[in-house]
Every structure is written in C-alpha cells, then in structure tokens.
Amino acid sequence: MEDIQLLEAIEKYLSGEMSAQERSNFEALRKKTSEIDQMVVEHTLFLQQIEWYAQRKNFNQQSQNTFNKLLAEGEWTANDEQSTQFKIIQLWSKYKKVTAIAASVGGFIALFTSFLVMYLSPSLNGTQLMQLSKAVEVIKKNQQVQGHILNDVKTKIPENAKLISGGSGFLIDIKGFIITNAHVLKGNSAIVINSKGQELKANIVYADITSDIALLEIKDEDFKQPKSIPYTIRKKISDLGEEIFTLGYPRNDNDIVYGKGYLSALTGFNGDSGTYQIQIGANPGNSGAPIFNNQAELIGIISTRQRQTEGVAFAVKASKIIDVIESLKEKESTKDIAIKLPKSSVISNSARKAQLDRIKDYMYSIRSFN
Amino acid sequence: MSEIRINILKAELNEQALLRGLAQNDSQAVEALYKSHFPVIQHFVENNNGSFDDARDIFQEAMIALYEKVQLDSFVLTCQIKTYLFSICKHLWLKRLQQMGKYSNPLSSEEESVSVQEDLEVMEKKDAAFAIMDRALNSLGEPCKSLLEGYYLNKKGMQELANQFGYTNADNAKNQKYKCLMRLKKLFFTQYNIGD
Known part of the structure; x- marks a missing residue:
C-alpha cells in the first residue's frame, strides 16, 4: 500500500500536479532519501517508455488505416492483381522469344495440356496403393487466332x-x-x-x-x-x-x-x-x-x-x-x-x-x- | 528571385508543412506522404525479390522511423523526405533479405539514398523496448491491460475509465491503475535494463 502511495506521489510530482508546498516537501524528501530519488528517475524513464509505446502504437494504427483507405480507393494495385500481373509477365518473358519468331513466321500451334486421371501402375499393389504421379495427355490443336497477333506457345518438349x-x-x-x-x-x-x-x-x-x-x-x-x-x-x-x-x-x-x-x-x-x-x-x-x-x-x-x-x-x-x-x-x-x-x-x-x-x-x- | 528559386522554396515549405503535420498525427499529412512516396518503395521492393505486402510493411516501418524522428526536439532533416524514406526502406529491405537467406547483391535502384545508420540504430533500440512493453502489457491480463491502455494509449480520464470499467468512483479506478502499473513496471524492468 505504501508503495502505491509513493508511486502516486511520484506521478503527481512528475506530471506537475503537486501544489508548490507539496512540491518543495517532495523535493526535500528526494534529496534526503536516495531510494526515492532513484525511484523518481526510474519512473521518469518508465513513463517515457510508455509514452513512446503509446505513440508508436497509435501511429502504427493511423498509418495502417491510411494505407488501407488509399488501397480501397484504388490508389495502388492490390496484392492479388499484383501477383496475376506478375505471372503474366513471367509467362510473357518465358515465351517472348518464341512469340517473336512466331509473329514473323506466322506459324501457330497452341498446346493444350490437360491432366487426366491418375496413372495406375500394374506392378503396384493396385487396389490399395496409388502412385502420386500425374498422367498427362497432350492435345495439339491448330488454332486460328483472329486478327493480327499469332501466338506460338511452345515448350522445350519436342513438338x-x-x-x-x-x-x-x-x-x-x-x-x-x-x-x-x-x-x-x-x-x-x-x-x-x-x-x-x-x-x-x-x-x-x-x-x-x-x-x-x-x-x-x-x-x-x-x-x-x-x-x-x-x-x-x-x-x-x-x-x-x-x-x-x-x-x-x-x-x-x-x-x-x-x-x-x-x-x-x-x-x-x-x-x-x-x-x-x-x-x-x-x-x-x-x-x-x-x-x-x-x-x-x-x-x-x-x-x-x-x-x-x-x-x-x-x-x-x-x-x-x-x-x-x-x-x-x-x-x-x-x-x-x-x-x-x-x-x-x-x-x-x-x-x-x-x-x-x-x-x-x-x-x-x-x-x-x- | 527567379521562378525556379521560388519553386524550390515552395517545395521546401511544403515538406516542412508535411513534417509538422506528421509530428501532430495530422491525417492529411500522413495520407499525402503515403500517396507521394509509397509507389517508389513498392516499385523498389517488388523489383528486388519482394511482394506488395513486403513493400507495405517496410514502408510502414520507415514511416514510423520518420514519425519518431520528427517528435524529437533535436529534429533536423538534412535531405528530402523522399530520399530519407527510401534510404530507410533500402536498409530495412536489405536486412530482411539477408535474414531470409536470399542473396542480396547490390539492390537495384536508381533512387538516391543517404546514410541513415544512426537512425536505424535508434530505431532498433526502440523496437526492442516496444517489444518488451508489448509483451509486458499483454501478460498483465484483464482488467489491468485495458485499464492501462485506456489511460496511457487512449488518454482517457480516470472518471471515464471508472465508468467504463464499473468502478464506483475515480479514486478506486486510480488505485487499481496504480496496482496494475506496478505490476507492469516490474514486468517491464525484468527485461529492460537501464543503462543498456
């Protein structure tokens, strides 16, 4: 209980809530008792820390809200679109060379790969175990693209x-x-x-x-x-x-x-x-x-x-x-x-x-x- | 005075106004800073192995660094806001990449940057103190946590808190607050060393 009263006094002292009389009494006590002096220093530091903590926490929130608001207003491209865009760029750079050649040659083959049912190996204990490989069927189709751009999507797999x-x-x-x-x-x-x-x-x-x-x-x-x-x-x-x-x-x-x-x-x-x-x-x-x-x-x-x-x-x-x-x-x-x-x-x-x-x-x- | 000179002066005044606004948590200033500087960082992070979310996090940290810097009485900014934010972001991102174990040969960018080493060190110390305080507050339990947050974070008065928490009067709430504060202090100082 005493500690609490002391803490209260220190807080009052530090926040300037003490009357002139109280203040000079407290300062005299501080000078006389080194423990109290130490506590004042320590508490000053602590209040400073809380204040920094509060400031940062509040600003962090404000800053996040601002970001989200601007994001909602369409100031920036959101994450999902970003990654799709990224993927398209990747695909483009992957096929860029081929496309360039294709555009000049005018050839076009679109390659569809579809992954069908799982392959079941006869050597395996077929009814109970399933291998986890993908069975793949390739369907090649000639595809006429309307307009001026002709695409040739090719892989390193031979034609x-x-x-x-x-x-x-x-x-x-x-x-x-x-x-x-x-x-x-x-x-x-x-x-x-x-x-x-x-x-x-x-x-x-x-x-x-x-x-x-x-x-x-x-x-x-x-x-x-x-x-x-x-x-x-x-x-x-x-x-x-x-x-x-x-x-x-x-x-x-x-x-x-x-x-x-x-x-x-x-x-x-x-x-x-x-x-x-x-x-x-x-x-x-x-x-x-x-x-x-x-x-x-x-x-x-x-x-x-x-x-x-x-x-x-x-x-x-x-x-x-x-x-x-x-x-x-x-x-x-x-x-x-x-x-x-x-x-x-x-x-x-x-x-x-x-x-x-x-x-x-x-x-x-x-x-x-x- | 030439027109160019006037424009430079205007730009400088504008920057000063933005920083003053930031220091006072002015929402328009914060928004303006995001609008004009986030795209550069987004571009930078995304071009250096990062995602949109990474850019957001890094920029947020840089904004905190700038915000805490403008709070200081000794505050001076010796370069443009843009350069400062970029320099902080660049360092933070480089560090993040290293932590993730990604190769970080010189990051690609054409932006100008300045040395922010000192600021980063200050920031690291504050990060550590912030984390300690956060842990201490979160391990207090209720009603201590909310009571102290109400008082120190949301700057509510003792009477208001007494009403909110159902204490019969402000003095009782205050008493409780001191009890909580003592526990918080103890928790905090077991991890935080003065003079460190």
Missing part, C-alpha cells in the same frame, strides 16, 4: 512428343542433379520446371524401380547453378511423430504447394522398412516431392498413398537416396558421376516462412515424355 507422366523433384547437387521418384519418369525423356516457371532440359541418369528413386541431371544452358543448397539429407532414421512438411507441384497450373503433417509410422505399407508412413495431404503430382523435418533436413520422398485412407501417404526414406548414390559408383556406366550432397543446413533454425522461401527455388516440377 511431336507425348507427355506421359509428371511429378515433383528436388535438387541434391548444385551441378543440377535432381532426385525424384522412378515412377514419375514413365516416359523416356524429361524436362524440369523451376519455381519461376522456367523449363529446363534434363537427362534421366538413373532410375531404380525397386526403391522408386530416380536421378535426373539438368542439361540446359539456361540453368543457373546455385551457390549452395540450403537443406541437408538426414542419414539417421527420424522419430515417430516428428513434424514434417513438403513442397511440391500437385496442381495443374504448376504452382508450388506447401503441405504439413507428421511421421505416423517408421515403416511403410505392409511393414516395408524402406519407407515411412506419413500423415499429410498428398495429391497426384506430389510424387517425388521431398519431406523435410522442422530443421529443414530432408528425411524422405513422397511416393504413394493408401487408396482408401485420406491423408495417409508413404515416403521413401532419405537413406535410400544415399544408397542409390553409392550404388552409382559401382556401375560402369555411372561411376564417373560424382555427386556432392549438401553438407549443412543454413535454415535449420529459420522460421517456416523463411525456410520455404529459401527451399522453393530448389524444387522442380517434372514432366516425362516419349
């Missing part, structure tokens, strides 16, 4: 090629080596598409159907080697219940999609020790997508999901990647491939948003064709 399958993949070596599922590569050739929508040609280096792991190598002059890869591959087995996340390209528009879940069993379908069972929303196209733990260590690759049970999927263990890479050294045709796996994770302590931001540039959408 007469037939898209067979697709999925996701991720970089494991800055030289351009990508890991994906073997079942994603049902065609004999492949291209990969980075998160910016840029297409790059790639060779299928190796595909192991047993472990469902495949290795691609980007072979394209447009490929810019990154300086490093932000995540590492975890060799040790992960813990049950560990939180996991993934980034992949399950959608037809090729936008990258984030998913979150947990490790639900240390073995996969029917006790398969090469895979984990995970609880995550996996869709066709997620095949080959990496599974990371919270430290952004790669712990597996999404490959299949159980047909009947929504959300249950299986992931090939990351140690299998290392096995596959080791086995390459023993084969005559692949012994010269020296793969350097990323050594350290620079984002292990980052917030999820920052991790995703960093990781997404190393994630690829994969198309396989004949």
